[in-house]
Amino acid sequence: MNIKRWIKNAKIKTNPHVNQVVLNNLLNTLDKSKSEHSADVQLSVWRIIMSSKITKFAVAAIIIIAVYVGINQFGGLFSDAGVVWAEVADKIDLMPAFTHRSKRIIICDGKEIPSLTSDVVTYYSPEYGIREDARNQSGRLIHQVYILWREGLSVTIQPALRQYKTVELAAPDVEQFRITLKQLIQPLRSGQYTELGSKIIDGVEVEGVEISDPCLFAGSIYPIKFDSVVIRLWVDVRTSLPFRADADSVTSDKYITVFTGGKPAEVKAVMDEFQWDVQLDQGIFELNVPDDFTLMTDETDSRDEGKAVLGLQNFAQLTGGKYPGSLNLIAVIKESHERIKNADGINIAGCKAIKALRPACLFYGELVKQNKDVVYNGSAVTAEDTDAVLMRWKIADNEYRVIFSDLAAENVSAERLAELEKRQ
Amino acid sequence: MLEDRLLVWRLRRGSRDALRRIYEKYRDDMLRIAAGLLSQTNSAEDVVHDVFLNFVRSAASFELTGSLKGYLTTCVANRARNVLRSQNRQRTVSLDDTDPVVSDFKRPDQWIICGEQFSLLSSALAQLPYEQREAVILHIQGDMKFRDIAKMQETSTKTVQSRYRYGTTKLRSILDGEVPK
Numbered sequence: 001m002n003i004k005r006w007i008k009n010a011k012i013k014t015n016p017h018v019n020q021v022v023l024n025n026l027l028n029t030l031d032k033s034k035s036e037h038s039a040d041v042q043l044s045v046w047r048i049i050m051s052s053k054i055t056k057f058a059v060a061a062i063i064i065i066a067v068y069v070g071i072n073q074f075g076g077l078f079s080d081a082g083v084v085w086a087e088v089a090d091k092i093d094l095m096p097a098f099t100h101r102s103k104r105i106i107i108c109d110g111k112e113i114p115s116l117t118s119d120v121v122t123y124y125s126p127e128y129g130i131r132e133d134a135r136n137q138s139g140r141l142i143h144q145v146y147i148l149w150r151e152g153l154s155v156t157i158q159p160a161l162r163q164y165k166t167v168e169l170a171a172p173d174v175e176q177f178r179i180t181l182k183q184l185i186q187p188l189r190s191g192q193y194t195e196l197g198s199k200i201i202d203g204v205e206v207e208g209v210e211i212s213d214p215c216l217f218a219g220s221i222y223p224i225k226f227d228s229v230v231i232r233l234w235v236d237v238r239t240s241l242p243f244r245a246d247a248d249s250v251t252s253d254k255y256i257t258v259f260t261g262g263k264p265a266e267v268k269a270v271m272d273e274f275q276w277d278v279q280l281d282q283g284i285f286e287l288n289v290p291d292d293f294t295l296m297t298d299e300t301d302s303r304d305e306g307k308a309v310l311g312l313q314n315f316a317q318l319t320g321g322k323y324p325g326s327l328n329l330i331a332v333i334k335e336s337h338e339r340i341k342n343a344d345g346i347n348i349a350g351c352k353a354i355k356a357l358r359p360a361c362l363f364y365g366e367l368v369k370q371n372k373d374v375v376y377n378g379s380a381v382t383a384e385d386t387d388a389v390l391m392r393w394k395i396a397d398n399e400y401r402v403i404f405s406d407l408a409a410e411n412v413s414a415e416r417l418a419e420l421e422k423r424q
Numbered sequence: 425m426l427e428d429r430l431l432v433w434r435l436r437r438g439s440r441d442a443l444r445r446i447y448e449k450y451r452d453d454m455l456r457i458a459a460g461l462l463s464q465t466n467s468a469e470d471v472v473h474d475v476f477l478n479f480v481r482s483a484a485s486f487e488l489t490g491s492l493k494g495y496l497t498t499c500v501a502n503r504a505r506n507v508l509r510s511q512n513r514q515r516t517v518s519l520d521d522t523d524p525v526v527s528d529f530k531r532p533d534q535w536i537i538c539g540e541q542f543s544l545l546s547s548a549l550a551q552l553p554y555e556q557r558e559a560v561i562l563h564i565q566g567d568m569k570f571r572d573i574a575k576m577q578e579t580s581t582k583t584v585q586s587r588y589r590y591g592t593t594k595l596r597s598i599l600d601g602e603v604p605k
Contacts, residue, residue, distance in 0.1 A: 001596055001599065001600055003592045007545060007561075007564045008565065009541065010542045010544075011452075011456065011539060011542060012452065012455060012459060012536050012537060012539065013537040013539065014536060014537060015533055015537060018534070018535040019535075022451075022476070023444060026447060026476055026480050027440050030443055031440075033480065033484065105429065117429070137487070200441075202438065202439050202440060202441060268430075270430055272437075
């Protein structure tokens with residue numbers, strides 16, 4: 001006799017009536033807990049927001065990317081009796097800002113990667129951009145994404161790797177970065193969707209659609225590229241606003257696959273707790289990257305001295321002869337952001353200056369990584385100075401490469417370098 | 425596992441639908457485990473009801489670190505052990521000294537309906553020392569690892585494995601005579 005199998009197969013049945021009675025009792029208890037402790041629940045759910053320096057607003061959750069891309073796919077009226085999906089897009093467009101919360105799980109080879117499971121809070125502002133903070137189950141920040149309209153950049157920060165990456169936004173004209181959701185929606189209305197009907201979620205009557213399109217994020221400003229995406233979007237019938245969204249996707253983007261040994265990963269997300277029409281402070285979109293974080297690059301990035309010098313030249317031309325105070329790209333973005341913040345409109349020069357400096361930042365970062373004794377004096381040297389050392393690094397035992405304030409470059413001995421630096 | 429993490433996450437945010445799904449998914453398993461640990465089905469029903477009730481009450485601050493089934497099973501086992509202790513104490517002390525139950529909610533009818541096979545098993549389990557019964561039920565029906573059972577019983581993994589071995593050997597000898605081949 002296989003006792004283990006026998007015991008495993010010894011089942012019970014349950015009284016359906018009692019099942020329901022007990023369930024009702026549990027549901028009533030849940031409802032009572034919610035109403036009695038609603039403030040506490042808010043605090044526990046939003047502890048991350050409440051403990052951060054940005055506490056001015058009493059907002060809820062996220063998901064701009066999936067929501068607006070989902071909305072973008074609606075091609076017209078949904079039905080006579082149900083949600084009018086064009087109205088959904090219009091309603092979102094009228095909102096000055098909104099936030100939302102989501103849970104994301106990453107799976108590789110059929111197994112969840114617990115360290116990447118995250119609670120995500122996203123803030124959307126049509127004026128400043130998008131910010132997303134993802135924290136793991138212990139509350140530790142695992143990534144941040146800033147998509148900044150005025151700077152024309154998206155910046156993704158990886159605290160675990162102490163790295164960040166930047167992607168320039170595709171729009172050729174920075175003015176386009178301020179377009180509203182409605183303007184974004186129009187070019188994307190050609191997508192197809194499947195109606196899911198209506199149901200009740202958490203006591204709210206909703207109607208849903210499913211959108212499945214491998215190109216759903218193609219050309220979008222979101223920094224991760226997906227191989228396939230399926231989104232099920234549920235809209236509150238009463239308000240015609242998104243109530244919840246579930247997303248299933250597959251990605252081979254190295255930003256994710258760096259954690260999976262290069263294997264493709266599934267990303268599953270549940271998004272809800274939308275808060276519409278919220279006040280978002282500009283400070284939310286200020287980049288906050290530690291100084292010792294390095295730029296994430298790939299093989300296509302140039303680390304060439306010539307391109308670095310050209311970048312510095314372009315920057316100086318845009319800024320009237322000044323060089324950036326640092327060749328840390330985040331510091332450059334912040335420096336430019338300061339100028340942009342005070343401008344009446346978009347500072348196109350600031351955006352171009354950031355873009356111009358990327359090769360120089362990469363080159364500098366490479367020299368630091370190789371321990372080349374690199375020194376950069378951009379905060380003290382301008383293009384007007386004579387024979388001042390802008391940047392120098394070691395190329396051999398007693399030899400340094402020097403870039404002067406006029407961007408001329410020369411190899412000098414260590415003694416000669418000492419003399420030049422003494423004069424500064 | 426993935427679904428459970430999502431369900432717990434939603435439950436923490438007050439989702440009735442998530443609670444319903446968790447309850448329907450694990451109700452029968454927990455009742456079966458409780459009934460295997462305790463000879464009396466009434467006590468087993470009370471234990472499971474209280475475990476779910478406590479779970480709901482702590483939902484807002486609940487953090488799932490392992491498997492949900494494992495968590496609920498552990499709660500059922502702990503509560504079953506407490507019930508047994510209090511029943512043993514009741515034989516020598518007054519009822520006023522017994523452990524309070526979480527809820528005084530009265531179920532209208534009997535909840536657990538035992539089939540013949542389970543009734544046979546329940547009678548056989550009642551003949552085992554409690555630690556052996558616990559090791560067998562939690563490992564086979566609760567899918568718990570020996571090291572987790574050892575942690576709960578505050579003993580070594582080897583001891584739990586021995587208890588399991590002795591328990592299943594005794595059950596086999598009891599049931600061999602009862603179960604048709």
